[in-house]
Amino acid sequence: MIITPPGMKDFRLFDITDFVMDEDFARWVYEQRPEDEAAWHAWLTKNPDKHLMVAEARRILESIYIAPPVISAQEIEDETARLLQTIHQQPLPVLAKVARMRFRAWYIAAAILVACIMGALFFFTNLRTAKEPFTWEKMTASRQLIEQMNTSDKPVTIALPDGSSLALAPGSRIGYANHFDSSPTRDVYLSGEAFFEVTKNPDRPFRVFANEIVTKVLGTSFTVRSFENDTTIQVIVRTGKVTVYSQAVTTTRRSATDHKPGEVILTPNQQLVYEKAAHKFQKVLLDDPLLIVSRVAEQKMEYEDANLLSVFNELSNAYGISIVYDSELLEKCTVTADLKNETFYHKLDLICTAIGASYEVIDGQVVIQSNGCQ
Incomplete structure (x- = not known):
């Protein structure tokens, strides 16, 4: 059974032009509603050969997108x-x-x-x-905040009222309320760079306002780099999941906890780069992804005639990175390899060399290209 996104169209027959002109596809790219994300993820998992075409169509739509103005x-x-x-x-x-x-x-x-x-x-x-760029004064105007500035040459650890903590980089500033109990969200304001470790609270999302963008989480660890003079803003996820969206969207929705149109979802070892001038988000994998499991688990990554799908699944779980492939094409493949103490990309190189395949990183995930086992 072929899984197709909403609209009941046979997207397998689409070319790049068809995707760019399709209303359902454009809605997924621009709004990224949870139900659309799930449907398209399922369809791309079933049709991995369409990943490159879909990624190119997304790039085209994102390049021509103009955010609607916020009119009061x-x-x-x-x-x-x-x-x-x-x-x-x-x-x-x-x-x-x-x-x-x-x-x-x-x-x-x-x-x-x-x-x-x-x-x-x-x-x-x-x-x-x-x-009128987003300055510290614009972000924090009329708010009663505790403000701290790191004037040293080393990161400074700061404890927040909810038990969360952050490491504030040199030359950076943070602002936050004396307590979070009176608000449905836990909001902090950042100019510069900080690594956050957030205490989990499903009833009260944690939000970081960093110039043009907002990063929202329930509980995780991540880094935000947003100096006012930089041309880009970066968000790097270490553990858990975060969503990032433009500050302009915040004022157009009734609830601060709602899903925002155009928000980007990041998982471990993914990085978001926001280009200020172009108002454009780009999601990529880190140059050197880190394990999200213990080193003990990695020591078990020694395989002899192991099922390839199981190896990909273990690798995906170890790094929190989605690996997309044609399961029907590769289900009978086996791998013999020692992947202990190797970097993530070298692990992929060894596997792909063994089965005569290749891979490409698209939209923060790995896509395996293969004609079957060799």
Whole structure:
């Protein structure tokens, strides 16, 4: 049985153009709703040969995406008032002529006028945003925070009110409330770099506001690097799972705990790079992924005629990295190799050499390319 995402389309027949033009595919890329993520993950697992095509289509859509402007209710009200005032100031002959217009013609003219207004708002909002970067003062204005600055040349460990802790890098600043009990979230504000170890609390997500982006977790360890003068922001996950989204999205949703459109999910050994100028997220694997299991478990990675699928599964669990392959094509393959004390990528090299395959890192996961065992 072929698993397909919502829409009941046969995506196996799609080329890159079809994916780029498809509404369901674009919704997955731009909104990344949990149900879409699950459906597409299942489909790509079943159709690993489509990974390269899907990844390229995603890159195309992401390259042309423009985040919608955040327009406040006050701005809309002001523009509406100005529009009405303009209409009322027209000479009587003009108003009489407008009154004789058919309803449909008036509707079309009004729609064009509103479109022009929204276009102007879009332009000026983006222009204002470009001229007003996220600074420390902008992030923390009107908030009563405990602020600490690391003026030393070594990381400083700071304990937070909920039992979480962080290692604040030199030249970095952190701000947080005296206690988190009065808020549905545990919010901290960072300018610079810090490694966080968060106490798990499913009822009260932990959020790090770092210039343009927000990193949200329930309990995990990760690093955020976001100096104001840097052109990029980086988030690196050590354990657990985090979600990252643009600060602009925060003000458009009612609940701070809701899923955000356009958020990126990161798992261990994945890194997010946010390009400030382009407003673009990129998810990649670390250059040297670390084990998330004990070294004792790694010492068991010595295989003799071991089932290949089991080896891939153990490797995936040891590093928390998704490895995608065609299970039907490789289910009868076996591997004989000593993978102890090898780096993650060298382990992959040894396995792929043994079975005559290759791999590529796409969107923070490993995709195995193979024509079967050799």
